[in-house]
Amino acid sequence: MESHLLLSQQLGQLLLKTNHIMATAESCTGGGVATAITDVAGSSAWFDRAFVTYSNEAKMEMLGVKSQTLDLYGAVSEPIVLEMVNGALVNSKATIAVSISGIAGPGGATEDKPVGTVCFAWANNIDWRKVETKYFDGDRASVRSQAITYALQVVIEYLSENAK
Incomplete structure (x- = not known):
């Protein structure tokens, strides 16, 4: 999706x-954020890895x-x-x-958790933690696309505000 690519390019620069x-x-x-990121040529300079932990067992085994x-x-x-975001930081070279x-x-x-309920967490390896639940409308593809967009936007916002 073009908007994901533009966001990923902006994210990479930041x-x-x-x-x-x-x-x-x-x-x-299902790895949609990682796909958006790796659609950008050269993303290996700023993207380490993705954990696609769809099952509870995967969440426990891969992310603790x-x-x-x-x-x-x-x-x-x-x-x-x-716990997932903390596990991603511990089990990668990511910051x-x-x-x-x-x-x-x-x-x-x-x-209490209708279709469109999506929980997010963002963190860095120092002191930033943000946790939020959003409710998106639409079908499966739309909910997933909106979640990918939002995930990227929050990191961009954080990095823009805290750029050196």
């Missing part, structure tokens, strides 16, 4: 300017998400994405990361 390396930990977006947290809050929750878990639909919704 990551280079601020000497950051990025990683992603994705569930409902705790089974107790999953049992208590469910995979689509702010505590889970916080900044984003994690995403959500319900893109059409199934999987509950009364």
